[in-house]
Amino acid sequence: MMLNSDLYGGLVMLVFAAMFWFHIGDFTKFGLMFPKVIIVLLAVTGIALIVKSKIKPQYVESFIKEINKYMTATMLWSLIWVVSANYVGFFVASTISMWAIQWTLSDERNLKTTILSLAVAIGSVFVIYYVFTQYLYIFFPQGFLF
Amino acid sequence: MGIFLDAFINVLAFKNLAAMTLLIPLGMMAGALPGFTATMAVAILVPFTFAMDPVMGLICVSAVYCSAIYGGAFPAILINTPGTPSSIATCFDGYPMTLQGRAQEALFTIAFASLVGGFIGTIGLIAFSLPLAKIALKFGPPEYFWVSIFGLTIIAGLSGDSLLKGVAGGILGLLISTIGIAPVGGDVRFTFGISSFQGGVELISVLIGFFCIPEVFKMARNPVGSYLKNTSVGSTVEGYKEAIFKGFRNAFADVVNLIRSSIIGLFVGILPGAGGNISNLIAYNEVKRASKNPESFGKGNPQGIVATETADKATIMGSFVPLLTLGVPGSPVAAVVYGALMIQGLNPGPELFTKHAEITYTFMTSFFVATALTVLIGMFAGVLFYQIIMRLPIRVLVPGILLLTIVGSYAVRNNFMDVIFMLGSGYLGYVLGKLGFSPGPVVLGLVLGPIAEKGLVQGYLMGNSISPGMPWVIFFTRPISIVLIVISLISALWPFYSARRRRRAA
Numbered sequence: 044m045m046l047n048s049d050l051y052g053g054l055v056m057l058v059f060a061a062m063f064w065f066h067i068g069d070f071t072k073f074g075l076m077f078p079k080v081i082i083v084l085l086a087v088t089g090i091a092l093i094v095k096s097k098i099k100p101q102y103v104e105s106f107i108k109e110i111n112k113y114m115t116a117t118m119l120w121s122l123i124w125v126v127s128a129n130y131v132g133f134f135v136a137s138t139i140s141m142w143a144i145q146w147t148l149s150d151e152r153n154l155k156t157t158i159l160s161l162a163v164a165i166g167s168v169f170v171i172y173y174v175f176t177q178y179l180y181i182f183f184p185q186g187f188l189f
Numbered sequence: 190m191g192i193f194l195d196a197f198i199n200v201l202a203f204k205n206l207a208a209m210t211l212l213i214p215l216g217m218m219a220g221a222l223p224g225f226t227a228t229m230a231v232a233i234l235v236p237f238t239f240a241m242d243p244v245m246g247l248i249c250v251s252a253v254y255c256s257a258i259y260g261g262a263f264p265a266i267l268i269n270t271p272g273t274p275s276s277i278a279t280c281f282d283g284y285p286m287t288l289q290g291r292a293q294e295a296l297f298t299i300a301f302a303s304l305v306g307g308f309i310g311t312i313g314l315i316a317f318s319l320p321l322a323k324i325a326l327k328f329g330p331p332e333y334f335w336v337s338i339f340g341l342t343i344i345a346g347l348s349g350d351s352l353l354k355g356v357a358g359g360i361l362g363l364l365i366s367t368i369g370i371a372p373v374g375g376d377v378r379f380t381f382g383i384s385s386f387q388g389g390v391e392l393i394s395v396l397i398g399f400f401c402i403p404e405v406f407k408m409a410r411n412p413v414g415s416y417l418k419n420t421s422v423g424s425t426v427e428g429y430k431e432a433i434f435k436g437f438r439n440a441f442a443d444v445v446n447l448i449r450s451s452i453i454g455l456f457v458g459i460l461p462g463a464g465g466n467i468s469n470l471i472a473y474n475e476v477k478r479a480s481k482n483p484e485s486f487g488k489g490n491p492q493g494i495v496a497t498e499t500a501d502k503a504t505i506m507g508s509f510v511p512l513l514t515l516g517v518p519g520s521p522v523a524a525v526v527y528g529a530l531m532i533q534g535l536n537p538g539p540e541l542f543t544k545h546a547e548i549t550y551t552f553m554t555s556f557f558v559a560t561a562l563t564v565l566i567g568m569f570a571g572v573l574f575y576q577i578i579m580r581l582p583i584r585v586l587v588p589g590i591l592l593l594t595i596v597g598s599y600a601v602r603n604n605f606m607d608v609i610f611m612l613g614s615g616y617l618g619y620v621l622g623k624l625g626f627s628p629g630p631v632v633l634g635l636v637l638g639p640i641a642e643k644g645l646v647q648g649y650l651m652g653n654s655i656s657p658g659m660p661w662v663i664f665f666t667r668p669i670s671i672v673l674i675v676i677s678l679i680s681a682l683w684p685f686y687s688a689r690r691r692r693r694a695a
Contacts, residue, residue: 046624048354048623048624048625049351049353049354051624052354052357052621052624052625052626053357055620055621055624056357056360056361059361059364060364062381063364063367063379066378066379066381068376068378070371070374070376070378071371071374071375071376072374073371073373073374073376073646073649073650074371074373074374074375074376074378075376076645076646076649077367077641077642077645077646078364078367078378078379081360081363081364081367082364084360085357085360085361085364088353088356088357088360089357091353092353092354092357095353101350101351101625103623103624103625106620106623109410110410111410113409113410113411113412114406114407114409114410116409117405117406117409117587118406118616121402121591121612121615122612124591124595125595125605125608125609125611125612126609128595128605128608129605137592137595140588140591141588141589141591141592144409144584144587144588144591145584145585145588148409148412148583148584148587149412149584150412150413160584163585164588167588167589167592168592171592171593171596175596175600179233179600181599181600181603182603183599184605
């Protein structure tokens, strides 16, 4: 299946232009001067892309097909990782997510690889956590676990 | 001449060389970690320099700064992630070289290019500091506005297959840059109810999101085997001896490119507010424009990485010109060094060249040695980095890179919203990439947005005070503005002229 990339690209640009347009608040003249021009330009470019999609469209392979189960799992775990780290705690969220991604991407899943993945996850997160907190004074969210 | 000889002897003292050798690998590690910028590396170092004598402290600063910028190219080449904003354009041809099994060649190419860029930058710093600083002072808001417009004209060179999509991406980047507090007027804009956005969008987060995250997702698609096996399908991976030879040949194949890129880097570095994040993109565009084979760029043309790495090394030295000559810190690192100089009892400005000339010239000369040592150590570090990354199984590399990107995005402002924004940019970057939008123009818009807006609004205010009722006239009447308008027009029209010429030749 082929996608008309100009059409979808144009729509994405229009969505962004609309998002920003509807968030224009009670700004001063100087605060509004630049973004207003840019929003209009983005909308015009989006429309130009849509017009081009009708006159001289550019097609690309549908990328939905290439998102396989490994990629989906990585995308989802990344999301869970960054959203949960603030609440659960960076150390625990990172260890679990790193382990889970390794486990998901492993071609053979047995006790040995599971323990090895866990060891790699704990080791990597510990080194990063230790160096950043002890030497660089960058402190990560503790959350309700750690 | 005697003062330079003394300066060299000072720099080459054993304790200084030992300190540099020790700090350079640390600087490289900092630069190679996405999100951990050269400014942060220098800021961490500065407190330790207070206990040192001024000469040694400043030499350590030059070593860490040079090596951090150098290290930023490693992840750009190997995993398509600029370690620092100065390596954005290094991804464009460096990563395709990795995909062709030429990663080591790319790593040695940047070593030789960096050596030239660093040396030309240092010569520029020593020989032309004062006149260059005077030119930089003539740049007011209207000139900065036109500099940003000139910067935007290079979108054509970064657009990939579709110029219209490149323009749209660039405008999207400009729009994202307006999130946060307005530079003039102080309005809090487009925060979408998220208080963390008041400080604006962090460039590093967007860089990581647009460049690195889509590659990580693509890597995860085929998780069996090592990175080397998966990235070099159908290619022969060359040995390092062959790679050194090719790297040397690549770097010196086009001497004009080396010199042009160094001059671009040096001059952009001098302009307060502009830096390596802009110079590497301009240098990339110029080498592409000058090439007889522009379509080979973005597909692993070594001249692309020669241009970017030469330019961003020369930018390092350029950024110290306004600080040392006028006492104006023109870059975040220069601002950190400003504080270090003050604490050492050295007042940045003309006094540095009279009362403390020996220290100042030693500092400037130290860039020669820092560059040479960085390149020497960088060759080994690059190969080591390559060996580690390439041999790791994909199932370990994917979460490992994700961990580093999360830490890198968080470390800039200690704000987890930046991490969420980074991942969101990654998803968006993946979709836009598949729809034929290059990440380059988006990032370019984001980098140039604040400069363009500040120049536009401040220029308008200036124009209004000089000629009320005709505030825009100021943008078109100042001599440097006129030169910049002409350069911008030539730059914008060049792709059309070039395409027409090629069509005629065919």
